Amino acid sequence: MKSTIKILSFALVVAATSFLPNQTAAQEMAMKKDNMKKGDMKMKSASKEMAMKTKGVLKPSGKYNNDKQVFIKSVIAMDYSDKTAKSATFPLLQGWTAKGEKTWYIITESSDYEDAKKLGVNFSPVMKYAIGTQAVQNVTMGNDGKIKFKGTVDFSPVRVLIQGSPKAFPPTTFIPGAVGDADYSPLIVMPNKVVYNAPQLVNKSGVQDRVISIDYDAMTIKILVSDGYYDGKAKFYHLVTDASDPLPAAIENAIYAPRLKFLPQFGKNTLADKSVNRGFALVANGETGIDNPGRQGLVSTIIDGGLEPINVFQQDPQNDNKETNNYSAMWDAHVF
Numbered sequence: 001m002k003s004t005i006k007i008l009s010f011a012l013v014v015a016a017t018s019f020l021p022n023q024t025a026a027q028e029m030a031m032k033k034d035n036m037k038k039g040d041m042k043m044k045s046a047s048k049e050m051a052m053k054t055k056g057v058l059k060p061s062g063k064y065n066n067d068k069q070v071f072i073k074s075v076i077a078m079d080y081s082d083k084t085a086k087s088a089t090f091p092l093l094q095g096w097t098a099k100g101e102k103t104w105y106i107i108t109e110s111s112d113y114e115d116a117k118k119l120g121v122n123f124s125p126v127m128k129y130a131i132g133t134q135a136v137q138n139v140t141m142g143n144d145g146k147i148k149f150k151g152t153v154d155f156s157p158v159r160v161l162i163q164g165s166p167k168a169f170p171p172t173t174f175i176p177g178a179v180g181d182a183d184y185s186p187l188i189v190m191p192n193k194v195v196y197n198a199p200q201l202v203n204k205s206g207v208q209d210r211v212i213s214i215d216y217d218a219m220t221i222k223i224l225v226s227d228g229y230y231d232g233k234a235k236f237y238h239l240v241t242d243a244s245d246p247l248p249a250a251i252e253n254a255i256y257a258p259r260l261k262f263l264p265q266f267g268k269n270t271l272a273d274k275s276v277n278r279g280f281a282l283v284a285n286g287e288t289g290i291d292n293p294g295r296q297g298l299v300s301t302i303i304d305g306g307l308e309p310i311n312v313f314q315q316d317p318q319n320d321n322k323e324t325n326n327y328s329a330m331w332d333a334h335v336f
Contacts, residue, residue, distance in 0.1 A: 016252075016280070017108040017122065017197065017329045018317055019072040019088060019225075020237040058091050058107055060120035071317045072108060074120030076220055078237075084290075084307060085224055086237065087212055092202075092221040095147035098183070101204055103152060104214075106221065108239065109197035109329050113322045122317040126328050127187065127195040129274045134262040136187045136195065147198075151184030153255055155206030161250050161302070168302040169284055176249035176256040177209040185259040186242045187330075197329050199241035199255065209253050210239075224253070226308040229296075230316055238311070248333065251298060251309060266332050269314075271324065277332040280313045284335050298335070 060073035070078075077089040090106045097103050109124040110116040116123035130136045140148045159177030164170050186199040201208040201221060210224040223239060230236040243249040244260035265275040286297025288304055296310040311333075318325045 016238050016240045016331050018236065018238045019075060020070055058093060058119045071319060072121055087222050088225050089220050089222045092214065092219045095149055096142055097152045098150050103149060103200050104202035105198050105200045107196050107198045111195040115194055116319065122327065123319045123325060124328050125325050126276050129264055130187050130195060130276050131189055131193065133264060135185060135259050136189050137183055137185045139188045139190060141191060151181050152203060153184055153200050154179050155203065155208055159209055159250060163302045169299045174247050174250035176246050178255040180255055180257040185257055208255060228311040228313055230313045236313060251301065263330055271326050276328055276330045278315055278328045278330065280311055280331040280333055282309060282311055282333055282335045
């Protein structure tokens with residue numbers, strides 16, 4: 001993965017999908033022991049076999065259907081054994097750019113309850129409030145049944161994050177490793193008006209920096225995920241894919257997607273507000289140290305070898321709540 005390392009006070013929209021709620025240390029240890037017991041090769045083989053059975057079809061993998069610790073049921077595998085590269089494996093989908101070139105993407109949220117259940121993704125009804133705004137891209141379907149995207153992403157830039165002086169934060173230089181064009185947004189509106197959070201991660205220009213590996217035969221993609229806090233507890237794993245500003249895009253190893261700045265509404269996040277955004281907190285000057293369990297903050301990301309920021313969230317997915325669900329993956333971020 002292409003990178004250089006390093007990071008400001010901002011309010012922006014970050015697309016951060018939550019897929020695993022807080023785990024206790026015992027639960028995480030049990031998962032690690034289970035993975036070790038089965039063996040690395042067996043786990044890879046089982047995950048690939050599972051993916052091959054559902055190749056090209058997004059639906060619950062069957063592995064986590066009864067596991068309340070996993071929100072996105074289409075997730076194929078998770079690996080937290082490497083603290084510097086925790087990952088999740090998602091089904092990979094192929095679509096077309098406006099120029100007729102292949103692009104690969106994932107889906108993590110749907111605005112429709114039944115559709116979210118069917119696909120095994122998070123249910124986020126408030127995404128419908130983005131329809132009709134400049135924050136989305138309207139897509140069509142090709143004759144082959146695949147999505148035709150109007151906007152696309154340039155993955156060729158090299159991510160640069162150079163620490164400031166005399167203090168590491170804010171940075172002196174920051175360049176995102178991926179930039180969406182004028183028509184790109186991860187939020188797509190289908191012809192039936194269902195809204196998906198569908199970030200593009202691979203095309204002929206390259207691969208998004210969070211991508212660890214791709215299996216085109218099984219149509220799966222292994223992606224670097226981040227830890228976080230929810231309800232005062234750590235191990236709230238989530239995936240940051242896009243940001244509305246180049247600085248957080250560089251910090252969070254995400255796609256710079258300018259259209260997200262048009263999402264309604266900053267600073268509002270109740271059901272009555274008809275807002276897609278949800279507030280969350282980024283800590284600037286938290287504890288540092290690669291082996292420090294209390295590590296948190298943007299300075300740590302700079303000086304601790306590029307470890308992921310640990311974000312603080314105010315809400316988790318409510319996938320079984322059809323009537324009063326207020327979850328969104330679009331976060332109105334504020335640095336403290």
